[in-house]
Amino acid sequence: MLRPQFVLFGDSLTQRSFDEGGWGGRLASEYQRKVDVINRGYSGYNTRWVKHIMPMVFPVSQKIPPELVTIFFGANDAALPDRLSARQHVPVEEYRGNLLSIVQHVQSLGTKDIVLITPPPLDEAARIRHNQQQDEEVSEATSIPERTNSFTSEYAAAAKQLANELGLPVLDLFTEIPKQKAWQTEYLEDGLHFTPAGNKAVFDLLLETIRKDLPHLRAEELSDDFPSHRDIDETDPAKSFVSHA
Structure with a gap:
């Protein structure tokens, strides 16, 4: 008996979601014994690069498609084209097209439930400090942010618009996170x-999205993969598993 799979596909914000207190790890805990939550996060990747690995991450030969x-993506695509992380930049229209290609590939496997997550907002001053800490010498390149909220907002809007056009749930982190007090220092x-606090917020918002838009995937609606130990017949254990074979 195979558990359903939830696949988390993204960049470093997904790759690191299984770190201590991460939103992906929290999701796995929420669905323990019900779903295998699989992390397919690729640090530094943009949607242009990830299209090349998509057929291997989601092979068409997979017999049972992911349930969710x-x-x-978008945090790297939205890197400014003339600054420190220019190599990661993808124009917003291409980003939108790449997202559509990813969605269509996943849907071609038979997966119906897909949640698009927008890139989150930034603390631009903190990005400058971070980049300067990475370089021994402060340069012109590290004195200005390599990403900005005004530019990232275009990518968040594109992801949200695409989700709405396709009738898919969307978790709009760019809008939701700034609603919290001191989010720049508490969440990033x-x-x-x-x-950890930022990860908790993402987890809570994702769970809220699932409960609202995909209620059939709420943890309480899904069964454990095998019977509780309390339901196992100690005199004839085998018969307790017949229906699960």
Whole structure:
């Protein structure tokens, strides 16, 4: 008996989601014994690069498609084209097209439930401090942010618009996170990546999205993969598992 799979597909904000207190690890805990939550996060990747590995991450030969896929890209695509992280930049229209290609590939496997997650907002001052700490010498390149909220907002809007057009749930982190007090310092450790508190916020918002838009995937609606130990017949254990074979 195979458990259903939730696949988390994204960049470093997904890759690091299984760190202590991470939103992906919290999701795995929420669905323990019900779902295998699989981390497919690729630090530094943008949607242009990830298209080349998509057929291997989601092979068409997979017999049972994921029950749910989260698609969480944009933080790297939105790197400014003339600054420190220019190599990661993807124009917003291409980003939108790449997201559509990813969604269509996942849907071609038979997966119906997909959640698009927008890139989160930034603390631009913290990004400058972080970049300067990475370089021994402060240069012109590290004195200005390599990402900005005004630019990232275009990518968040594109992801949200695409989700709405496709009728998919969307978790709009760019809008939701700034609603919290002191989010720049409480939720972001380097102006971009999440602190434990930021991860908790992402988890809570994702769970809320699932409960609202995909109620059939709420943890309480799913069964454990095998019977509780309390239901095992100690005199004839085998018969307790017949229906699960």
